Amino acid sequence: MTTMAIDKKVLNVPHLRFPEFTERWDTYRIADILCIGNGRDYKHLSKGDIPVFGTGGYMTSVNECLYEGETTFIGRKGTINKPFYYNGKFWTVDTLFYTHSFKRVIPKFVYCLFQTINWLRYNEASGVPSLSKDTIEKIKVRIPQLDEQKKIAKLLSLLDERIATQNKIIEKLQSLIKGIAQNIVHRNKPNVRISQCLECSSSTLQESDVLECGAYPVYGANGVVGFLDNYNTSNEAIYIIKDGSGVGAVSYVAGKCSATGTLNILQAKKGFSLRYLYYLLNIFNFEPYKTGMAIPHIYFKDYGKAQIFCPSYSEQLKYAKFLATIDDKLLTEQNVLINLSLLKQYLLRQMFI
Incomplete structure (x- = not known):
């Protein structure tokens, strides 16, 4: 393909096209x-x-x-x-x-x-x-003429197929992580309350308080929402959505960062692996603990009473390390998908007028 160094508004040609078409x-x-x-x-x-x-x-x-x-x-x-x-x-x-x-x-x-x-x-x-x-x-x-349409459509169709394949790879890895965690739960009897494993704290930070630039990321219900030069989480933590449509969704964070008020901050007590607990909470059924009709809420005082299975600390670390290895692979594949999607958006912008 060639890049056209010509004003496309004058000649009605795209910036990027196959060289045989003029x-x-x-x-x-x-x-x-x-x-x-x-x-x-x-x-x-x-x-x-x-x-x-x-x-x-x-x-x-x-x-x-x-x-x-x-x-x-x-x-x-x-x-x-x-x-x-x-x-x-x-x-x-x-x-x-x-x-x-x-x-x-x-x-x-x-x-x-x-x-x-x-x-x-x-x-x-x-x-x-x-x-x-x-x-x-x-x-x-x-x-353009039909021949050029066919080449453009073929290129973008191949890219769509690659994106579809990448989505399947990601879905399989997500299913694998979920399946392993469920297998741990189903094969073992619950032996400890969530509140015995985790401490819960809340945040008063609002999204309106965050900045576009700063030293540390700020997380909301939909991921990173901005930055600040200070933080309310200094080490690893589980962020859990406590109200709204995504209530009960969990994410694992490590390093200095902050959570907004829509999230609760969960941290492991001594003798428990936070990463292991994250994988268990990721498949935990929060449905019985939801309250509120219009806007659902969950409270740690309620779901903290539920029992989960925790083996010895060394076994927790083994499970967590194994699942984290798959999680790292998942993150790599998700980044591939992001790059493929960005490539498609670039081609759509450059190959059309």
Whole structure:
């Protein structure tokens, strides 16, 4: 591929393209290159083997199809900014559009093209995001000749396949860690209360207090939310979400850092391995200990009474070391996935106008 040192707004060519192609890209409305199909209710249909899709993906299977062939789905209501590709028989609900009757474009290229569009820009609702067929059809896009479309689509399809493979690798490692931890639990009788193993402290730090730059990371419910020049955790700890939709989710941290008020800080008492306890809490069922209707909460005073299995300290360390080895491999594979995703985003930005 070559990088074009030319103003793409003048010549209608992308910054990055295969060297054998030099023609200008042409501008069309989406209505000029394909048709937008509407989804319909499926409740009158019987069970079958034809998938029904909504904005969140697969929903169920029925005995009739709305369309058969290659398509790119785009949300009409709800999730409107995550197009996805499918090839085969399918049915869609009325919150999901599908594409068909392609002219001047191949379906796989349309999928790539749709990933470059800022769909939220065309949102027509103040509440739940919404798109209309008319709005989509009026969007102007630039496309190359079919031969170039095919090469672009093939390259990005290969990258999608590699990303899918990477996701499977990650899922298998996550399942392995979970399976080993569950095996430890199921094969041994609980012998100690959580409160005998761990100490719990809370934080008053709010996300509004954190900075964009600082010496030490600050963790919230969704990971790192900023930085500070001081810290409330000086060594290893388990951060556990104590309220909200992710209540009960745990993460292991090591080194100087801080937790916001939505997290509790758990630290091991003498004679217990924090890393071992982290793996057990990762599979612990917090459901019986949740309180609150609108916003669920968990309290250490409640789940701390639950019993778990803790072998001798030396055995805890062995389990923790073994699981940490797999965890390190998992982190490596997750970083590979991040880099693949960044590569795809780069290509989508550079190979399209």
